Amino acid sequence: MSVSALVPPLAQGDFFTDRSAGAGNSCVAGDGLCPKWMVDNFDQYTGPLVRHAELTIVAVAIGFVIAFALALIAERRRWLVGPVTQFSAILYTIPTLAAFFLLLPITGRGFVTAQVALVAYTLLILFRGVRTGLDGVPPETVDAARGVGLTEQQLMWQVKLPLALPQIIAALRVASSTTVGLATLAFFAGAGGLGGKIYDDLTFKSNVVLASLLCVLLAVVLEIALVLVQRALTPWTRAVNA
Amino acid sequence: MSAEDARTPGPNPNPDARDGRPAATLELKDLLKHYPGADAPAVDRLSLTVPAGEICVFVGPSGCGKTTAMRMVNRMIDRDGGEILLDGRDVNERDPAELRREIGYVIQQIGLFPHRTIAENIGTVPSLLGWPKRQIADRTAELLELVGLGPEFASRYPVQLSGGQRQRVGVARALAADPPLLLMDEPFGAIDPITRDRLQNEFLRLQTSLGRTIVFVTHDIDEAIKMGDRIAVLRTGGHLAQYATPAELLLDPADDFVERFVGSDRALKRLALGRARDLQLLSFVRVHDNDPSDWVRSQLAAADHPVPFPLVVDADDRPVAWLDEHDLARERVRASDGSEVAIVDEDAVLRDAFSTILQHRVRYAVVVDPRGKALGVLSADRIADVLLPGDEQEATAPVHEETR
Ligand SMILES: Nc1ncnc2c1ncn2[C@@H]1O[C@H](COP(=O)(O)OP(=O)(O)O)[C@@H](O)[C@H]1O
Numbered sequence: 001m002s003v004s005a006l007v008p009p010l011a012q013g014d015f016f017t018d019r020s021a022g023a024g025n026s027c028v029a030g031d032g033l034c035p036k037w038m039v040d041n042f043d044q045y046t047g048p049l050v051r052h053a054e055l056t057i058v059a060v061a062i063g064f065v066i067a068f069a070l071a072l073i074a075e076r077r078r079w080l081v082g083p084v085t086q087f088s089a090i091l092y093t094i095p096t097l098a099a100f101f102l103l104l105p106i107t108g109r110g111f112v113t114a115q116v117a118l119v120a121y122t123l124l125i126l127f128r129g130v131r132t133g134l135d136g137v138p139p140e141t142v143d144a145a146r147g148v149g150l151t152e153q154q155l156m157w158q159v160k161l162p163l164a165l166p167q168i169i170a171a172l173r174v175a176s177s178t179t180v181g182l183a184t185l186a187f188f189a190g191a192g193g194l195g196g197k198i199y200d201d202l203t204f205k206s207n208v209v210l211a212s213l214l215c216v217l218l219a220v221v222l223e224i225a226l227v228l229v230q231r232a233l234t235p236w237t238r239a240v241n242a
Numbered sequence: 243m244s245a246e247d248a249r250t251p252g253p254n255p256n257p258d259a260r261d262g263r264p265a266a267t268l269e270l271k272d273l274l275k276h277y278p279g280a281d282a283p284a285v286d287r288l289s290l291t292v293p294a295g296e297i298c299v300f301v302g303p304s305g306c307g308k309t310t311a312m313r314m315v316n317r318m319i320d321r322d323g324g325e326i327l328l329d330g331r332d333v334n335e336r337d338p339a340e341l342r343r344e345i346g347y348v349i350q351q352i353g354l355f356p357h358r359t360i361a362e363n364i365g366t367v368p369s370l371l372g373w374p375k376r377q378i379a380d381r382t383a384e385l386l387e388l389v390g391l392g393p394e395f396a397s398r399y400p401v402q403l404s405g406g407q408r409q410r411v412g413v414a415r416a417l418a419a420d421p422p423l424l425l426m427d428e429p430f431g432a433i434d435p436i437t438r439d440r441l442q443n444e445f446l447r448l449q450t451s452l453g454r455t456i457v458f459v460t461h462d463i464d465e466a467i468k469m470g471d472r473i474a475v476l477r478t479g480g481h482l483a484q485y486a487t488p489a490e491l492l493l494d495p496a497d498d499f500v501e502r503f504v505g506s507d508r509a510l511k512r513l514a515l516g517r518a519r520d521l522q523l524l525s526f527v528r529v530h531d532n533d534p535s536d537w538v539r540s541q542l543a544a545a546d547h548p549v550p551f552p553l554v555v556d557a558d559d560r561p562v563a564w565l566d567e568h569d570l571a572r573e574r575v576r577a578s579d580g581s582e583v584a585i586v587d588e589d590a591v592l593r594d595a596f597s598t599i600l601q602h603r604v605r606y607a608v609v610v611d612p613r614g615k616a617l618g619v620l621s622a623d624r625i626a627d628v629l630l631p632g633d634e635q636e637a638t639a640p641v642h643e644e645t646r
């Protein structure tokens with residue numbers, strides 16, 4: 001399914017803006033890379049940037065809650081790991097645009113449709129991350145924890161999850177970076193974001209570059225935030241070996 | 243608050259109490275474990291009693307059911323039959339987590355919490371029991387010292403410690419709430435032989451003052467002989483082959499299996515039972531640097547000393563050198579003329595004393611007290627006497643041995 005086939009039902013307008021008349025600026029008129037234009041028009045991008053951040057953070061947060069709950073349930077019912085992984089792998093392979101198209105009749109245009117697709121996409125990464133973390137807890141640590149009298153719940157929250165944190169946060173980093181990228185398509189579901197700006201004027205380099213830079217910036221900021229969280233929560237990982 | 247009798251059944255009325263908490267008596271009765279799908283039981287009707295304050299070692303070949311038997315006591319494994327009584331009360335009546343907080347647990351793999359500091363690791367059980375922070379901190383500091391780690395270790399993480407140091411922390415964590423019973427599964431098994439020996443000695447010293455009831459699992463008969471007040475030899479299938487003191491085991495193995503397991507060198511192993519101070523030491527002529535040689539000769543001649551050489555000691559009575567006839571040629575004796583002294587700590591087991599003597603290629607070793615003061619002389623012959631079959635009673639009770 002090509003992008004153009006989806007455009008009529010999803011997005012309004014087209015991918016080109018005629019700037020040859022107004023701008024009176026040869027760089028802009030020639031679709032070039034114009035730093036001055038970027039600075040002058042920056043405020044047009046802040047709204048979409050904030051929207052993009054919302055799309056990403058909400059999707060990763062919801063995806064995490066679901067994946068985390070499933071991973072905890074699978075701790076007691078090991079047989080669930082296979083089916084949950086397979087199901088979320090199928091969700092992962094559905095093309096995002098196809099998902100929007102399929103969801104339109106159910107959830108309509110807008111934020112919710114975009115969220116459903118983005119959340120579905122994060123599940124595989126996050127579920128696997130939490131499971132890898134929990135499965136990596138040394139068995140002797142678990143044995144000793146039970147042996148000295150921790151209840152199953154204390155074992156999970158005081159021992160297993162803290163030890164799984166590095167893997168969990170690593171998965172959150174991957175999920176948030178990929179979601180920043182995927183959220184550029186949310187515009188096709190009518191959910192806005194920086195994708196809206198990019199597809200507004202695909203031929204104008206200044207526009208495409210500025211919108212893309214903001215995507216990268218958002219991804220980097222989220223990445224740094226998560227690294228800082230990890231550093232604060234897992235001091236033992238930085239202790240120097242004897 | 244802790245005057246409860248060791249044999250009083252029922253829960254401790256004050257679970258926070260730790261000072262002088264009495265050791266527990268452990269009784270296993272017809273204990274049975276049959277893993278699903280296994281042909282035969284892993285533990286088959288095992289019955290034995292561990293008196294309060296004693297170390298009971300479960301020893302036997304790999305796979306004979308030692309770990310299974312031990313882990314049924316703190317309900318890490320569900321038993322399939324029989325009874326386990328802790329101070330007369332069946333452990334199955336207790337909530338497993340609550341029971342385990344009352345039973346120290348040390349395993350070979352140690353299992354420290356990698357994300358917690360050493361202090362937090364040691365304080366695990368006290369904080370589970372809800373002790374006030376202050377009391378936990380005090381107890382943690384006390385335990386660090388008890389297991390020979392400096393206060394600087396408190397804030398470190400397990401990854402920053404050596405294997406031996408980690409196992410010390412494992413022991414400290416198990417002792418934190420002063421449990422009436424301690425379960426130790428090959429606790430020193432993964433540690434290099436020199437450190438293991440040191441940890442064993444330290445632990446035995448600790449136990450002298452703590453007097454806990456301990457179940458200690460090992461597959462190493464030498465460790466069993468060294469650590470155990472009583473030894474339960476298990477054979478495959480968790481059958482109890484013999485339950486006896488180390489000396490009984492070495493002198494009178496119940497059957498061929500035990501005899502083979504104990505080893506053909508069991509006579510030599512008896513050397514690990516006695517200590518240098520248990521033997522009647524030989525007296526010797528004590529001289530000082532610069533004493534007149536004639537006087538030394540007259541001393542040697544006057545007393546009928548079993549050791550034909552004078553020993554030079556310093557002002558604090560610490561051994562310096564042996565002298566022989568040749569060294570008495572000068573008018574006054576000089577310690578620097580003499581030969582090196584083999585020195586044995588009074589606490590050393592006879593096996594170590596014997597090996598010190600052999601290493602020095604001499605016949606005599608000087609036994610010293612902890613300050614290094616010479617107490618008497620031990621001869622290789624004296625130790626060899628312990629090994630003679632006719633002297634078996636002597637070996638079990640070397641304290642009563644007389645000089646001949
Ligand atoms: N969880 C288990 N499931 C099935 N069989 C087991 C299990 N644990 C131990 N066994 C079997 O029970 C026997 C005793 O094992 P174990 O108590 O670990 O012996 P030991 O500690 O003396 O080496 C062995 O044959 C072992 O294979």
Ligand SMILES: [Mg+2]
Binds near residue numbers: 308309310
């Ligand atoms: Mg074992």
